[in-house]
Amino acid sequence: MPRINTILAATVAAFTLTGVPALAETVKGCPPGLAKKDPACIPPGQVGKSWTPDRIYVEGDRIRGDYVVIPADDWDDFSLTPYGDGTVYVVIDNQIVRVRESNLVVVEPIRILENVLN
Numbered sequence: 001m002p003r004i005n006t007i008l009a010a011t012v013a014a015f016t017l018t019g020v021p022a023l024a025e026t027v028k029g030c031p032p033g034l035a036k037k038d039p040a041c042i043p044p045g046q047v048g049k050s051w052t053p054d055r056i057y058v059e060g061d062r063i064r065g066d067y068v069v070i071p072a073d074d075w076d077d078f079s080l081t082p083y084g085d086g087t088v089y090v091v092i093d094n095q096i097v098r099v100r101e102s103n104l105v106v107v108e109p110i111r112i113l114e115n116v117l118n
Contacts, residue, residue: 057097
């Protein structure tokens with residue numbers, strides 16, 4: 001019987017010293033280091049970036065990188081005004097901005113899509 005007590009005590013001590021994570025702390029498909037973070041599974045440098053734009057565009061900024069031109073047929077869906085002055089509406093970094101079609105300079109920032117969709 002003393003041998004069983006010794007084995008049981010050694011097993012409990014081994015699990016205590018190795019720091020076996022509690023079941024509540026594990027997140028399926030997430031690395032153990034990120035599962036312990038708050039919020040879980042999001043790298044520390046990415047917290048807060050998932051829903052905010054990287055940059056807020058203002059008048060005079062030049063659009064660079066990936067953007068999507070909103071077709072003129074869809075302008076009514078977003079309540080966008082047709083100006084007929086060579087400007088188009090584009091979506092960039094989750095924002096709608098009106099830009100000059102020739103050089104992609106922002107004429108007017110319209111809105112951040114997150115505010116519209118919520």
